[in-house]
Amino acid sequence: xxAPLRLPSPRGTFRVWQRNMTIFRKYWKTIMFPNxxxxxxxxxxxxxxxxAFIQEGGINGGTYVQYxxxxxxxSNAMFAASFESTFNTxxxxxxxxxxxxxxxxxxxxxDVVAGEYLWAGTRAALYGTGFLGVLAxxxxxxxxxxxxxxxxWALLIPPMLLLIGVMFSVMGTLFTSLIQRIDLYAYYFTLVxxxxxxxxxxxxxxxxxxxxxxxxAWFTPLYHAVNVCRELATGPSPIVxxxxxxxxxxxxxxxxxxxxxxxxxxxx
Amino acid sequence: MSTEQKRGVRARESTLVARDLRKSYGEFHxxxxxxxxxxxxxxxxxxxxxGAGKTSTMKMIYGAAVPTGGHLKVAGLxxxxxxxxxxxxxxxxxxxxxxxxxxxxxxxxxVYGRYFDLPKKVILRRAEELLDFVQLTDKADAQVExxxxxxxxxxxxxxxxxxxPEIVVLDEPTTGLDPQARHLVWERLRELAKEGKTLILTTHxxxxxxxxCDRLVIMEGGRIVSQGSPGQLIDEHVSPQVxxxxxxxxxxxxxxxxVEADADAVERSGEVLLAYTSDADELLEKVxxxxxxxxxxxxxxxxxxDVFLRLTGRSLIN
Numbered sequence: 001x002x003a004p005l006r007l008p009s010p011r012g013t014f015r016v017w018q019r020n021m022t023i024f025r026k027y028w029k030t031i032m033f034p035n036x037x038x039x040x041x042x043x044x045x046x047x048x049x050x051x052a053f054i055q056e057g058g059i060n061g062g063t064y065v066q067y068x069x070x071x072x073x074x075s076n077a078m079f080a081a082s083f084e085s086t087f088n089t090x091x092x093x094x095x096x097x098x099x100x101x102x103x104x105x106x107x108x109x110x111d112v113v114a115g116e117y118l119w120a121g122t123r124a125a126l127y128g129t130g131f132l133g134v135l136a137x138x139x140x141x142x143x144x145x146x147x148x149x150x151x152x153w154a155l156l157i158p159p160m161l162l163l164i165g166v167m168f169s170v171m172g173t174l175f176t177s178l179i180q181r182i183d184l185y186a187y188y189f190t191l192v193x194x195x196x197x198x199x200x201x202x203x204x205x206x207x208x209x210x211x212x213x214x215x216x217a218w219f220t221p222l223y224h225a226v227n228v229c230r231e232l233a234t235g236p237s238p239i240v241x242x243x244x245x246x247x248x249x250x251x252x253x254x255x256x257x258x259x260x261x262x263x264x265x266x267x268x
Numbered sequence: 269m270s271t272e273q274k275r276g277v278r279a280r281e282s283t284l285v286a287r288d289l290r291k292s293y294g295e296f297h298x299x300x301x302x303x304x305x306x307x308x309x310x311x312x313x314x315x316x317x318x319g320a321g322k323t324s325t326m327k328m329i330y331g332a333a334v335p336t337g338g339h340l341k342v343a344g345l346x347x348x349x350x351x352x353x354x355x356x357x358x359x360x361x362x363x364x365x366x367x368x369x370x371x372x373x374x375x376x377x378x379v380y381g382r383y384f385d386l387p388k389k390v391i392l393r394r395a396e397e398l399l400d401f402v403q404l405t406d407k408a409d410a411q412v413e414x415x416x417x418x419x420x421x422x423x424x425x426x427x428x429x430x431x432x433p434e435i436v437v438l439d440e441p442t443t444g445l446d447p448q449a450r451h452l453v454w455e456r457l458r459e460l461a462k463e464g465k466t467l468i469l470t471t472h473x474x475x476x477x478x479x480x481c482d483r484l485v486i487m488e489g490g491r492i493v494s495q496g497s498p499g500q501l502i503d504e505h506v507s508p509q510v511x512x513x514x515x516x517x518x519x520x521x522x523x524x525x526x527v528e529a530d531a532d533a534v535e536r537s538g539e540v541l542l543a544y545t546s547d548a549d550e551l552l553e554k555v556x557x558x559x560x561x562x563x564x565x566x567x568x569x570x571x572x573x574d575v576f577l578r579l580t581g582r583s584l585i586n
Contacts, residue, residue, distance in 0.1 A: 011385065105355055106384060108351065
């Protein structure tokens with residue numbers, strides 16, 4: 001426990017990221033398709049289906065689809081990074097033993113973890129960018145008077161999705177670094193990911209709830225990710241900087257824990 | 269002239285030094301203070317049964333385990349202080365296959381080469397040479413899953429060589445392989461030794477140690493119980509000739525009493541009584557004259573298995 005804290009090297013981090021990218025480039029079409037379709041299903045079912053019943057007034061003066069679309073960008077990044085840092089990382093760690101092979105090279109255990117963070121962020125950004133493009137086109141094609149993406153600030157969404165992906169990768173990797181059995185992810189998804197998805201202001205504003213619901217929401221990561229995406233999609237106010245700062249601080253503080261735990265699992 | 273003598277002519281420069289090296293996992297002491305030195309260009313073996321501490325020692329050499337105590341210098345560098353630099357200079361063939369299944373055979377070498385920051389051109393050239401070296405050129409584009417056990421092991425050896433290491437560490441390089449695949453691996457390892465690479469390997473096959481190693485240590489219970497060249501170990505610990513008597517339960521006891529007087533040493537391994545002597549003919553004559561019923565008698569030269577049995581009181585084979 002008193003081992004010196006080891007920081008990842010950029011070089012080693014890049015090599016691990018590069019390994020994942022090499023494989024992704026071979027299979028990206030099959031890998032990306034489900035992640036791409038899923039948010040469209042939510043958009044259709046909830047935005048158009050449920051949205052038809054709450055059309056009167058909408059939320060914040062817009063339509064319901066306009067309200068939930070940017071939030072789905074954030075949750076899509078969360079899901080992409082969460083799957084990457086849980087099931088995929090577990091397989092590489094315990095089943096395929098990919099990391100055991102890597103740590104005998106000049107790439108260290110801490111580089112492996114940082115490389116996986118960066119890769120999960122990249123994957124989240126790649127999916128999100130595709131989805132963002134679809135939202136922009138759909139919005140302008142079918143309802144130009146109420147577009148889904150209405151601000152040029154939306155160009156900043158992809159790099160923000162990278163950051164959001166890294167944040168959720170840190171959380172997922174932390175869980176992965178603590179468990180021995182793959183079945184335990186059911187707990188992580190049921191008790192962490194799903195509640196975040198439902199109560200982070202994607203489908204309804206949490207601010208209108210009585211205390212302490214909005215206060216609790218403020219301390220959860222997806223809430224800020226949703227705020228950032230919504231602000232950037234519609235034209236941000238300076239308050240978005242608080243959300244970004246929250247995400248950065250949370251990610252940086254938490255990032256060192258999985259590095260430490262994973263090193264202990266890989267190096268005895 | 270044996271390889272040992274040939275190498276003895278060169279200046280003996282140590283490339284790996286362990287002093288009172290220890291490794292504990294909680295209350296379990298896997299390695300309990302071992303000292304050994306490996307010379308540049310030799311093949312050095314760790315022989316011992318499962319659980320002797322061989323793999324823990326290997327892991328400390330290649331950075332997958334941190335020593336609990338003592339000192340370990342690999343390629344002249346302290347393993348705890350120069351983790352990355354040590355790993356840059358060695359090649360590792362692990363006990364369990366950990367090839368990247370998502371990549372094809374040749375891609376495994378290319379991606380692995382990048383972990384060492386080698387230029388792309390160098391990696392490509394070496395990957396082709398190494399596939400040729402381990403006779404996998406025609407499998408270059410195959411999926412790893414399609415390879416046989418022997419092929420996977422050869423690919424692991426090729427992967428360990430991608431950075432042109434000074435030292436190659438092999439943890440049980442032929443465990444689980446069929447005899448043909450084993451001989452193919454041995455042949456490749458001899459070729460590497462000829463090229464001047466330092467090889468460090470663990471094995472629980474005496475034949476492997478005798479075939480490949482210039483010097484070896486015998487480990488048991490986390491300690492080194494003896495070290496030397498295979499020939500030295502045999503000379504030092506056992507008499508040159510062995511008589512193996514197989515017999516029914518009752519007569520084995522009587523036989524023991526009889527041969528004990530004349531043999532240099534007697535060991536029992538299951539239903540077999542082993543008598544070590546420098547004059548097998550005389551001993552055999554005596555047994556025959558005694559009239560004790562013996563089912564089967566085998567005469568052979570002493571080997572490393574006998575050294576092991578002598579030192580640890582148990583057989584490696586079981």
